[in-house]
Amino acid sequence: MSDEAARAGGAADEYEIVAGAIFRDGRLLLAQRIRPPELAGMWELPGGKVEAFETPQHALERELAEELGVVVRCGRRIGVDVALGRGRVLRAYRVDILAGEPAALDHAQLAWVDADDLEKFDMVVNDQAWIPDLLTELRRLRLPEPS
Ligand SMILES: Nc1nc2c([nH]c(=O)n2[C@H]2C[C@H](O)[C@@H](COP(=O)(O)OP(=O)(O)OP(=O)(O)O)O2)c(=O)[nH]1
Numbered sequence: 001m002s003d004e005a006a007r008a009g010g011a012a013d014e015y016e017i018v019a020g021a022i023f024r025d026g027r028l029l030l031a032q033r034i035r036p037p038e039l040a041g042m043w044e045l046p047g048g049k050v051e052a053f054e055t056p057q058h059a060l061e062r063e064l065a066e067e068l069g070v071v072v073r074c075g076r077r078i079g080v081d082v083a084l085g086r087g088r089v090l091r092a093y094r095v096d097i098l099a100g101e102p103a104a105l106d107h108a109q110l111a112w113v114d115a116d117d118l119e120k121f122d123m124v125v126n127d128q129a130w131i132p133d134l135l136t137e138l139r140r141l142r143l144p145e146p147s
Pocket residue numbers: 017018019044045046047048049050090124126127
């Protein structure tokens with residue numbers, strides 16, 4: 001929030017939550033949440049909250065280093081903005097892994113899913129808005145490269 005917004009009494013709890021769509025070999029990486037109890041066991045794109053001093057891109061690179069143990073570069077947006085209420089917005093970005101192999105450091109487990117499997121996973125409700133775009137990308141990746 002800008003100083004001006006703060007002075008004007010803007011919502012102090014406005015913040016962005018960023019999540020990473022990592023595609024590899026025609027599959028998408030999903031992560032199974034361990035908390036809070038109402039989300040435990042459900043699948044999401046890994047990520048987290050953007051801190052006050054960060055850009056969304058930097059926040060996602062930090063979160064994925066912490067949660068997956070990988071060095072990533074944040075790319076273009078994918079999917080719609082999801083309004084979570086109380087000024088929070090959830091956004092997904094494509095992410096490229098620069099170094100490391102993803103590990104479930106802060107999740108129950110990870111899964112690489114293809115277009116046929118994505119809808120079999122119990123996704124966090126907020127993330128379900130992204131499924132059409134994620135499927136489009138997974139199907140595009142499955143197509144043979146033009147010769
Ligand atoms: N990371 C992530 N969070 C999501 C997604 N969809 C969704 O509704 N959320 C919600 C769950 C949480 O209320 C919030 C982010 O929580 P988090 O636990 O991942 O974020 P964090 O690491 O910064 O937070 P913390 O546990 O360290 O407090 O956003 C998603 O795809 N990825």
